[in-house]
Amino acid sequence: MDRRSLIKYMSMCTAGGVFSLSFPSLRSAIASERGPEWGYEGENGPQLWSELSSDFSVCGTGRQQSPIDLQGAIPSELADFELSYQDIPLRLLHNGHTIQVNAEPGNKLNLSGKDFELLQFHFHHPSEHTANNQPYPMEVHFVHQSKQGELAVLGIFMQEGDENEGLNPIWDAMPDQETPEQTIAGVKVNMSKLLPDDQSSYRYFGSLTTPPCSEIVRWVVLQEPIAVSKGQIEKFSRVFPGNARPVQPRNRRFLLQSN
Ligand SMILES: [Zn+2]
Numbered sequence: 001m002d003r004r005s006l007i008k009y010m011s012m013c014t015a016g017g018v019f020s021l022s023f024p025s026l027r028s029a030i031a032s033e034r035g036p037e038w039g040y041e042g043e044n045g046p047q048l049w050s051e052l053s054s055d056f057s058v059c060g061t062g063r064q065q066s067p068i069d070l071q072g073a074i075p076s077e078l079a080d081f082e083l084s085y086q087d088i089p090l091r092l093l094h095n096g097h098t099i100q101v102n103a104e105p106g107n108k109l110n111l112s113g114k115d116f117e118l119l120q121f122h123f124h125h126p127s128e129h130t131a132n133n134q135p136y137p138m139e140v141h142f143v144h145q146s147k148q149g150e151l152a153v154l155g156i157f158m159q160e161g162d163e164n165e166g167l168n169p170i171w172d173a174m175p176d177q178e179t180p181e182q183t184i185a186g187v188k189v190n191m192s193k194l195l196p197d198d199q200s201s202y203r204y205f206g207s208l209t210t211p212p213c214s215e216i217v218r219w220v221v222l223q224e225p226i227a228v229s230k231g232q233i234e235k236f237s238r239v240f241p242g243n244a245r246p247v248q249p250r251n252r253r254f255l256l257q258s259n
Pocket of ligand 1: 122123124141209
């Protein structure tokens with residue numbers, strides 16, 4: 001997931017919902033929050049994130065980092081989670097690290113009785129989590145936040161198969177260079193088409209998978225992938241050849257799995 005976009009998104013929200021990036025003070029406020037440039041290869045790559053800024057040190061020293069390999073999970077009676085997503089207007093951006101779709105209020109994840117509001121979702125190629133050391137071609141992250149500021153991220157693997165109609169409006173509008181948020185007039189996203197039928201999951205506590213790698217995330221990763229066509233994977237991979245952080249040590253954490 002992408003902290004920078006989250007900050008960008010939240011700063012736009014605190015500006016009273018005025019999504020005009022031409023407003024100079026807002027633009028400079030966003031620029032100052034961007035911090036050092038980080039990426040996925042070379043001297044800005046994941047192995048060196050902790051050295052790019054003191055704000056990123058937990059990327060190197062943290063003991064509860066994400067993503068992880070999902071292996072050896074403990075079967076458990078997990079507390080329910082429930083999604084209530086509506087169709088949302090398509091507001092998307094290329095933030096330099098991924099394609100992100102910003103949500104409007106009213107889309108919720110209820111996890112163990114607690115509500116988390118969907119802020120945005122975005123994509124990684126290849127997947128960040130792996131299953132028995134195998135990555136999937138892609139992974140989507142739905143990022144939610146509680147009123148208290150805790151994050152809950154729903155991760156869903158994407159494997160090659162039939163075309164995913166739910167992705168088409170997003171893929172049709174996908175910018176190939178960094179852009180501010182744009183609203184695609186008259187186009188809605190049906191997020192239910194991005195969810196698998198079976199919602200059996202893995203659960204663990206972890207972090208943002210991008211700097212500053214804060215260890216504040218309740219992860220729910222679904223066991224069943226959704227399908228995405230070869231052409232859809234190729235289109236994303238032309239814009240993002242690789243935007244996945246490598247898996248991190250699990251250390252002393254529990255990884256739980258639905259019975
Ligand atoms: Zn992500």
